[in-house]
Amino acid sequence: MVSTEDGIPPAPPSSDSRTFARGIKDLVDGFRHSELWLHLGWTDIKQRYKRSVLGPLWITIATGVTAVAMGILYGELFQQDIKHFLPYVVLGFIFWGFIETSILDGSVVFSTNEGLIKQLPAPISVHAYRVVWRSLIIFAHNVVIYLILLAVFPQPIGWTALLVFPALGLYVLNAVWATLVFGILSTRFRDIGQLLTTMVRLVFFMTPIIWSAQTLGAADGETSSRLKLVELNPMFHYLEIARGPLLGQSVAAYHWWIVIACTAVGWAAALLVMRNYRARVAYWV
Template sequence: MPIPKHLKSASADIAGALLHLPLVGLLAWQDVKQRYRRSLLGPFWLTISMGVMIATIFMVFGQIFDVSMDEFLPFLAIGLILWTLLSSVLSEACTAFIAAESIIKQLPLPLFVHVLRMMWRNLLIFLHNLVIVPLLFLALGKGLGWEALLAIPGLLLLVLNLAWIALVLGVLCTRYRDLAQIVGSILQVMFYLTPIMWMPGLLPEKAGRYLLAFNPLFHWFETVRSPLLGQLPSLQSWLVCGAMAVAGWAVALAFFGRHRARIAYWL
């Protein structure tokens, strides 16, 4: 059975973008440098801001929930760092093509390059924020076990899921500009429904089981956060993340292939 033309077009665009990874890295790094031009600490201002936010939230919610610092502080720190990556990628995905309008209209680059540029920029910021985690573990006298290595495939699954969602959002928000506001509102709701500032064990057993099982963000976070906390993620979380990545990319390829040629006209 021949491959549909739109799938070939989408696959060729994404493959071409991957061949331009050096250019993607250069553009993303220039974005970060430009944002903090003439700043003494550069992107590490974000790390300082993240550290202050983690400490402030811990002082408030640690007292409210009456949980120990050794248990709650690493949970909170990793959750907030992951949330910052997720929310930044999905928010900026809405303008990935719009922000690159001049490049799209002047240079014949694969369109997925602009999504990769946005994602790589936020991954660089994520790596700056991630410096907080080993410093925090050192201050608490905690160590990392072999389970921490599982955070690497967990992060890869998270990035794969964010990539296909970012691609779909980039196309949709280029056509329908008001969707960016809806995405922002949904992210605000999901922040409170996802165990970031609260721990899953605080929920009632029955309500917690359903709230967490049907929250994809919980599973994305668990495959990264649990190994860093010395725990093994559940098989359910791995299966949910893997299934979403496979099904999501199948949908994204079909959707991107059908609308790829129209993106330049929507700008």
């Protein structure tokens, strides 16, 4: 045993496993393993529809039938013009589908990939990117529904429709941090996954997807207190920045700022979780 001149043994070397630098390094290294998570995400889609005649097209069919049926039903109930209301509902379903799969699939990404995590020497962020990539593939299949509907019910789309691309960029950034935070915490506390499933279903009905926030306005044109309550729901703002441009609507700047603020808070939480619990995931699965 090595000792100092006064007989006191030297302090053991400090570990840097619980530092922000190691967490950020995991994120960077995981992103660099793009061939791995791109392959794993695409394999997940192929395995899900293995021996199916239509394959991934079932994603489009299931979403399209549900969105169109709900759009027609609620359009009649709320006496909305189907020409404008149906694209509104369909886009709501498409973007909500990306949010929902990112949260729910992300919450179980580590617990359902125990073998890969223990046997594959790769950053854990690889599995987060895998979930987001898989959600993007599903999203791309569902966009076909909107394109078909656009041919049937043309919308006054201008150059502002290009704003959907930065909106999707924010969606991806949020999907990554949500997968990391919920995935790691759900691996340690398995009840979180069940709680998220219940909460996502509840938020779906609280978010203007199958109903329009404009119907909550007062008869004299002023914004009602109910509409103000809707704006307390962050998901409302996430949908507005992506759905509005594709409907030819101008999106107020405050929707963007709220989403950007939520993204910053989410990434702060993700870095904190990565710093403290990243190294423990392999022991928790």
